[in-house]
Amino acid sequence: MSATDATILLVDDHSVVREGYRSVLQKQPGLRVIAEAADGEEAYRLYKSEAPDLVIMDLSLPGIGGIETVRRIRQWDKAARILVFTMHENAGFAVQAIRAGARGYVTKTSPPETLVRAVKDVLAGKIAISPDIDHELALSRISGETSAADVLTPREFEVLRLLLAENTTEEIAETLHVSPKTVANLHSLIKDKLGVGSDIELVRLALRQGLLTEV
Amino acid sequence: MSATDATILLVDDHSVVREGYRSVLQKQPGLRVIAEAADGEEAYRLYKSEAPDLVIMDLSLPGIGGIETVRRIRQWDKAARILVFTMHENAGFAVQAIRAGARGYVTKTSPPETLVRAVKDVLAGKIAISPDIDHELALSRISGETSAADVLTPREFEVLRLLLAENTTEEIAETLHVSPKTVANLHSLIKDKLGVGSDIELVRLALRQGLLTEV
DNA sequence: GCAAACGTCGTGAAATTTTCCCGGCGTTTG
DNA sequence: CAAACGCCGGGAAAATTTCACGACGTTTGC
Structure with a gap:
């Protein structure tokens, strides 16, 4: 656990699911989970006090939702790096999340490697979108469902x-x-x-x- | 890991989430996760081949849904013990799941202890319902929303x-x-x-x- | 066993809603 | 400045929703 580890804040209202994130992430060298939150307000508060390098968060949160939480954090820190990790395999949500300021969108159906890959990409300044959502976005273009x-x-x-x-x-x-x-x-x-x-x-x-x- | 360990099949389409279950469960003596499935068909197949003492499963599964999977497993083995572990804090789902043959319904917002408690209860032959759903069911009685x-x-x-x-x-x-x-x-x-x-x-x-x- | 209650299906007619066409008004854009 | 567009609503035709009603078979309770 070196001093240059990237620090991470986990946000998910399901404690067992956070356990899963942590288990996957702590196998990776260079990453350190320093805090966890179960709702939007707590996430915002912890972001301000802990200043993590990266936030990994779910969208379905009690109280203020995930999108709104992204917005607030980004309002407080324009450089905040937020990776949305959610069950919604839904291009609409992804578009909203990215527009709100998220730097990545990965679905929970993705294998752990995809999450790890996305974490590194976002830390490297890239925008990370999981393949299924890329595909969905492509499909929604093709099918022409009106947005x-x-x-x-x-x-x-x-x-x-x-x-x-x-x-x-x-x-x-x-x-x-x-x-x-x-x-x-x-x-x-x-x-x-x-x-x-x-x-x-x-x-x-x-x-x-x-x-x-x-x- | 004694020979009398209770064997468990995990069913969830989110691999990172399964990681969480496993992490929580393996801390408990007497429990052993012997298989994992990502969808209903696979769960059914594994149930038949592995004959676990308990199935812990999510409801939102690709292909045939969770409810239908419960029904099939119970049809094959009337004594099957299935604990539904899902994000839906929804009395309606709980009622459906139990009617389909599940022996427990726990929401993912519950703390790990509640899941562990429920696992033990179901293994002991009891019906386990997490407190929030108990409360929801009570509320739906009171509010009188027509079912x-x-x-x-x-x-x-x-x-x-x-x-x-x-x-x-x-x-x-x-x-x-x-x-x-x-x-x-x-x-x-x-x-x-x-x-x-x-x-x-x-x-x-x-x-x-x-x-x-x-x- | 028989009447009452209930589910299902349908008609007709009134009430309401949906839809389409229209014009006016202010703002933005080229 | 003219054209385009968003916004607001009237009028009237078209469609839908709602209500009252009856027929028929099945189930229920006495």
Whole structure:
């Protein structure tokens, strides 16, 4: 354990899973796990006090989610290196995570070597994406599934968010100070733009694209 | 490692997570992990060839899901002891798992001690449920959220399943050989029975109750 | 065994929602 | 400055949802 070891902060709400990370990582020379957190707030606090070289974190965290935690840490330290390690084999999540400031995205289905490889890449300043997500991103390009975040205007996106949050047309109209008619029109337009025929498909598309995390 | 050690089969599609299980379990005397599987088919095959005393498995597995895997193993060996260890803090999943034949349900947020405790309980013939799920089950009783599986008739449940699978009213009518009108009536009746006002709420309720696993 | 209750299927008609087409208004862009 | 675009909503047709109702077979309870 030399003084030049890279220091790591682990963030995952599942203690047994952290045990797994640690077990894999401590077999690698040059890496040292110096702290662990089980939620976003704790991760943020520990980042500030411990200043690790790298954060490995899950996305599904209680309280403020993983994406938001990435954002906060990066806000505090523009140079923070965060590697997202999650179960979501979902291009939508990956895009969101990277846009929020993560430097890598690896799925938990990946073999340990992939994680280790990604850790080293991120420490070396590269952006690391696991092969399955690379593939998913490629597929989503090819299949041409419309990305909600891309084709919708801000207003439409906001309405979509409110719709997914189980609000009625009237409540949304109230919230946005517009007529229910406008909300209904937007609702219809959103489905049209996203190429879905029913609300059920709409919700499922939102799930695929990571717009709906908590149920 | 005595000859009377209890033998364990680990099933989880995340290799790093299996690493965590193993690390926790091997600290316990009397337990021995003899095999690991990454999906349902492999788990079933290994169960038959290795005949472990206990299976610890995740629910989200590629191919045939966890619930189905539980069902198959129990069909092959009525005495199989299966402990579900999953991220889903969801009473609906727990109910389904236990009904499918699992002998325990522990969430991954639980501390390692809880897992160890549950392993021992199941090996001792008890049913082990982690405290958070006990609590959730209690809450769902109190809040009185209608359980789809309970209040819906078989036919209604079937229609709900098809609706969630992104079928249109016409396609479902076709599939069930009834008029689209009947499907529409049932759709309306289902929402009424479940106490939801929109399809969006319907999907979210289905998610909460574990009726919709893959997106 | 028989009536009552329930599940299933469907019709028809009213109420509501969805969809499409439209115009106006302000901002941005080339 | 003109064209494009986002935003807001009215009007009307189209589609869907909802409600009331009846028929039929099965199950349940007395």
